[in-house]
Amino acid sequence: MTARAAALLAVLAAATLPAAAAVNQGYPLQAVDISIHNHAALQRGAKYFVNYCLSCHSSRYARYKWVGEDLGLSEEMVRENLILTGGKIGDLMTVAMPEDKALEWFGAPPPDLTLVARSRGVDWLYTYLKAFYLDESRPMGVNNAIFQHVAMPHVLWELQGWQQPVYKENGGANGDRRVIAGFELVKPGLLSEEEYDEVVRDLVTFLAYLAEPAALKRERSGIWVVLFLLLLLGVTYFLKREYWKDIH
Numbered sequence: 001m002t003a004r005a006a007a008l009l010a011v012l013a014a015a016t017l018p019a020a021a022a023v024n025q026g027y028p029l030q031a032v033d034i035s036i037h038n039h040a041a042l043q044r045g046a047k048y049f050v051n052y053c054l055s056c057h058s059s060r061y062a063r064y065k066w067v068g069e070d071l072g073l074s075e076e077m078v079r080e081n082l083i084l085t086g087g088k089i090g091d092l093m094t095v096a097m098p099e100d101k102a103l104e105w106f107g108a109p110p111p112d113l114t115l116v117a118r119s120r121g122v123d124w125l126y127t128y129l130k131a132f133y134l135d136e137s138r139p140m141g142v143n144n145a146i147f148q149h150v151a152m153p154h155v156l157w158e159l160q161g162w163q164q165p166v167y168k169e170n171g172g173a174n175g176d177r178r179v180i181a182g183f184e185l186v187k188p189g190l191l192s193e194e195e196y197d198e199v200v201r202d203l204v205t206f207l208a209y210l211a212e213p214a215a216l217k218r219e220r221s222g223i224w225v226v227l228f229l230l231l232l233l234g235v236t237y238f239l240k241r242e243y244w245k246d247i248h
């Protein structure tokens with residue numbers, strides 16, 4: 001490698017490192033293993049999403065009808081379980097909360113979540129939803145280990161309960177900021193830790209599906225394309241035999 005290339009690489013590395021550190025704030029991301037083909041997880045995730053997230057966040061590129069079809073739900077089930085706003089089956093999954101009001105209440109507008117699994121990644125989302133902690137210095141009384149000064153309240157507190165951060169012993173080595181090593185549950189929620197992890201995993205599965213609903217359809221049509229090509233091969237073969245049978 002030439003000296004110039006090495007210098008360029010060093011500059012690039014320096015430019016990307018602080019950005020990466022800002023994303024998870026020194027708190028390690030937890031890997032999550034999900035499959036958007038797991039219908040049961042998707043159905044549960046959709047239900048949590050409409051119950052706990054859709055009041056503030058929209059998914060304005062998805063229609064209830066499409067989601068129902070992709071998740072194997074009848075229209076009636078969609079109406080009963082997913083449409084909580086009195087909307088119609090063909091409606092987009094938007095929110096009733098006006099954006100200026102949201103800005104006023106939270107100080108930051110809740111972003112549309114359609115593509116968040118792509119912009120943030122599933123591990124980030126999984127860790128984020130498990131990393132809210134009590135912090136009296138914040139307006140909502142909560143903070144987040146990988147999203148410092150987040151404007152979102154801990155909407156799943158009833159399920160998870162409340163946790164307090166446990167700091168690394170010599171976190172001061174990283175400037176003056178203390179580094180969070182883990183959490184301690186100070187007020188239990190309705191669910192055990194394992195059950196809460198499952199809920200978050202289902203939610204992340206649904207968010208991953210939202211970001212790429214076409215993936216499900218693409219794979220399904222892939223099978224038809226292959227079958228069609230095989231059929232075409234058969235037809236072509238017999239056609240060839242037919243044409244050549246009198247030529248010796």
Ligand code: HEC
Pocket residue numbers: 048049052053054055056057106108109110111113116119120125128149150151152153155156203
């Ligand atoms: C009470 C309103 C409210 C509810 C309910 C809510 N959020 Fe939020 N959320 C916010 C606000 C406000 C922000 C913006 C935070 C900021 O920029 O500081 C946010 C930010 C986020 C972000 C970060 C987006 C990004 O890339 O910056 C994610 C992810 C998210 N919310 C997921 C969820 C999920 C999943 C649920 C349901 C379990 C949910 N939210 C429920 C208000 C809400």
